[in-house]
Amino acid sequence: MAQAALNIVRSSFYADAAQVADILQPEEAVFCFSEASLRQRLGEFTAGFPGDVSFAVKSNPSREVVRALAEAGLNQWDVASVQEMALVHAVQPGAHFHYHNPVKSRREIANAYHKHGCRRFAVDSREEVAKVAEMTGGDRRVELAVRFVLPRDQSNAAHDFSTKFGAAPQTAMALLKDIAQRGFRPVLTFHPGSQSRDPGVYVRHIEAAAQIVEGSGVRVGTLNVGGGFPASYPLSRPAPLATFFTAIAEATTRHFGKGNEPRLECEPGRGLVANSMSLLTRIKLVCSDGDDIFLNDGIYGGLMEFMQVPELQPPYRVIRDGAVLTGRTKPWKVFGPTCDPLDVLPARLDLPEDIRDEDYIEFGTLGAYGIATSTLFNGYGDHAVIPVAEVFNG
Numbered sequence: 001m002a003q004a005a006l007n008i009v010r011s012s013f014y015a016d017a018a019q020v021a022d023i024l025q026p027e028e029a030v031f032c033f034s035e036a037s038l039r040q041r042l043g044e045f046t047a048g049f050p051g052d053v054s055f056a057v058k059s060n061p062s063r064e065v066v067r068a069l070a071e072a073g074l075n076q077w078d079v080a081s082v083q084e085m086a087l088v089h090a091v092q093p094g095a096h097f098h099y100h101n102p103v104k105s106r107r108e109i110a111n112a113y114h115k116h117g118c119r120r121f122a123v124d125s126r127e128e129v130a131k132v133a134e135m136t137g138g139d140r141r142v143e144l145a146v147r148f149v150l151p152r153d154q155s156n157a158a159h160d161f162s163t164k165f166g167a168a169p170q171t172a173m174a175l176l177k178d179i180a181q182r183g184f185r186p187v188l189t190f191h192p193g194s195q196s197r198d199p200g201v202y203v204r205h206i207e208a209a210a211q212i213v214e215g216s217g218v219r220v221g222t223l224n225v226g227g228g229f230p231a232s233y234p235l236s237r238p239a240p241l242a243t244f245f246t247a248i249a250e251a252t253t254r255h256f257g258k259g260n261e262p263r264l265e266c267e268p269g270r271g272l273v274a275n276s277m278s279l280l281t282r283i284k285l286v287c288s289d290g291d292d293i294f295l296n297d298g299i300y301g302g303l304m305e306f307m308q309v310p311e312l313q314p315p316y317r318v319i320r321d322g323a324v325l326t327g328r329t330k331p332w333k334v335f336g337p338t339c340d341p342l343d344v345l346p347a348r349l350d351l352p353e354d355i356r357d358e359d360y361i362e363f364g365t366l367g368a369y370g371i372a373t374s375t376l377f378n379g380y381g382d383h384a385v386i387p388v389a390e391v392f393n394g
């Protein structure tokens, strides 16, 4: 699309979701996206994190978000698949990728390497090291990032990531040696779990990283501290990002030694995008003799994560005639639009007693794992993304 045309589309944005509801009156659920709030948060990361910042595409693979980040200057992307590389490359031809999914098929490795110029692959097993070596022809520019994991009780995330991926410290040492012997560039990485509220979890991983490097005797130039940075939800209010950045910088110096610190990287998903999108849903039915309401979106759509991790309940508010509806509330049982009885929110929502069908409910803080995990079950879920100046975050 010509740049001029893009600017026209973008300058016609709405003030907020209430205005979208009032003017567009969307029948289908839509995501409202504030590019300004995404840029502001990216600025916090790039100005405050003591190293390089990339974006975990899986948390929000919409073209709007990828384009906004690319235009703001981001050019390193943590990707889970070759499909995500294609998506980013269509927006930013010069993009650099970290293929940090520790399990990849041979063909995926080859496509990443040949078609997308990917030179960074995560591994957590000997078998995967051998596969990457085979499919990249022993190219010495390739970086292999060993993903390690600590015992489970050392994480305190809303979403524990330690049960699927990651090598125990002893295995990580062996993998680093293997990688160095093969002539690849060794990198060390971890993911402390999504929505990690305790800066100490990064500190403990950095301490372990230093021990792994020491125990392996391999020089590691780069330490990637993963994602996991928390966003603010009504039931999960974390410390500011700066607290995490300071803890990470101090722990790196303390455990690796001054002058001997590896280059740091982070790859936030949630912590970067969560506050830049809200989901604008519409009430289809209010059962007046009970306390049931039916929405045009639910757990198979933008609200799946709320189902998986009730602690990540999004903030919400009701909109009627372009304004927020207030007044006495009561707890309502909220169903989604599909014909599956499972399609009900895991907690009742306190909503005004006099809500009615065609009112809107805006759910905030859904920029991460909202549009990303939405399905097309029952024909719903093909969300439009509407640019707004500001989104509601509770």
Ligand SMILES: *Cc1c(COP(=O)(O)O)cnc(C)c1O
Pocket: 056, 058, 059, 078, 100, 101, 191, 193, 194, 195, 226, 227, 228, 229, 267, 268, 269, 270, 271, 368
């Ligand atoms: C999911 C993921 C991320 C992003 O995690 P958040 O908790 O959303 O920040 C970063 N890196 C890797 C390897 C991941 O799998």
